[in-house]
Amino acid sequence: MNGEHVIEVKSLRKSFGPTKVVDGIGFNVEKGDVFGFLGPNGAGKTTTMRMMLGLVYPDEGSVTINGYNIAKDFLNAIRGVGAIVETPRFYPYLTGRQNLLQIANLHPRLPGSRIDEVLDMVGLTGRAANRVGTYSLGMKQRLGIARALLNHPSVVFLDEPTNGLDPQGMKEIREMISQLALEQDITFFISTHLLHEVEQICNKVTILNKGRLIARGTVKELLGKDNELVEISTPDAGKALEILTGIGYVKSVKPGLGGLEVELERGRSAELNGLLVSHSVMVNYLVPKNQSLEQFFIELTEGGHQVA
């Protein structure tokens, strides 16, 4: 990552009739990022992605890809892009290879061997001669990824890339994304509802709700914060609660399953344990409880947070 903005989105707005779908969002994606784009259904993710790809015209705002404005210089902006928008769509009466050939024909300088390369990458070489209508959902997903990679893109947009795949397939695709980002310096823009997927493969994330950006940053930043959460198992929960109330580094205490759930400043949990033991509170165990992106996501979307 060198800080170069591969994608710049500024003040995008879009309404369909009276419904405001995207309401003034903006963010940047740097070269080499695996950028997670999260939001509940109806948040405006797909509309945003379609605007970024020049399929839907924004009412306001601009999108720049690789330095080219998508509205003013579409052909140059889209040249280095590969994408799956929503479910991968195909011509079911054409074979896998013929479907890829349809796209290869749009890139006259692409060598014919590239189709074999991408088919091999997604493990579909053996089924390339079969009609896509006979493919499983997982195979279509893999063929979609092959198609997105066909033109040697520098930026790849993926909408729910592991949807329909079995656990092994999911693992393979995630590994492939991480590998491509690292080895071929491909920037990925991934829209997904699988939050653990974002945790696993994305380095940055933007969260969208009701057409507005509610959080953005690195996954580490969003999850890390300054505090941590610990679960204390103790038979003296009442006494422990009294002791911890009013302690400066303890941010909140609430009853939990078999004890207490305590939010405290990061790195103070040993001190907390010592404090309880010194007051003769029996601590069975103290377990750090990581806040997953999922919890964070739910808190944000339910709480109506806005990006500062």
Add this chain to the structure above:
Amino acid sequence: MLNLIKNELIKLTANKKLYVGMFIILGVNLLPLLEMVTGSLGDIPIAGQTFPLYMLSTYLNVVMPIFISVLIADMITDDYVNGTLTLSLIHPVSRGRLLAAKVLALATMITLLLLYSLLLGYVFGSVIFGWGEQFIYQDVVSETNYTFSAATGFVITLGSYAVSIAPLLAFGMVVLLLAFHFNSGGALVGTCIGLVIALSFLGEIAQGLRPVLINHYFALFKYAFLDKNTAQVMVAVLVLGAYSIVPLMLSLRTLKKKDIVY
């Protein structure tokens, strides 16, 4: 551009609907055999060398308009609704070039289908009626007989099929414009069939309107090669030109402004 046209032709030729349509054309060629058996052909002088020209009216007024509607429903409406139009538009292809490729692919298909119909006409006509000694074509409406040598008749037949590409393509441009406003290929085809029927009725009940109705110019080959009416041909060129260019420009404008949401 050639690759874009190639893409469209690959899709069209891989689609079963094309072969169903070709089979229907084959079946239509057998109808005169049925009429011959039932005696409903009367005194119409049909022979192998004139059979394709007789069949041309049937193709132009019924078979081809429906076939063109089906092809365009696949190329535009279903392509959009199925989300496959998106595939081309997220690559370095302008919307104008994509539309141009689709129109040129349609023109190619119309040409090939007319050629197929012409060949079938000669084969079936010769087998059913024999080649015949002279080229005698009777206009069924005016009952005028046109007599030519076999060689001239062949040239006239070939020319008639060739000029018929123009009214069919003009009709295709009207369907093209409609196709951008439908969300179902089936509904588009149904509407186009209704349109063809409505235009025929309209031409019958309001004859003064005929010069501006597109189906009136499906008979362009008669004005050009049988009646040799230059004025009528010029009017046809103007009207068909308008029917081609105006809907094409409106289609281009529609596609360029359209939000691709599927």
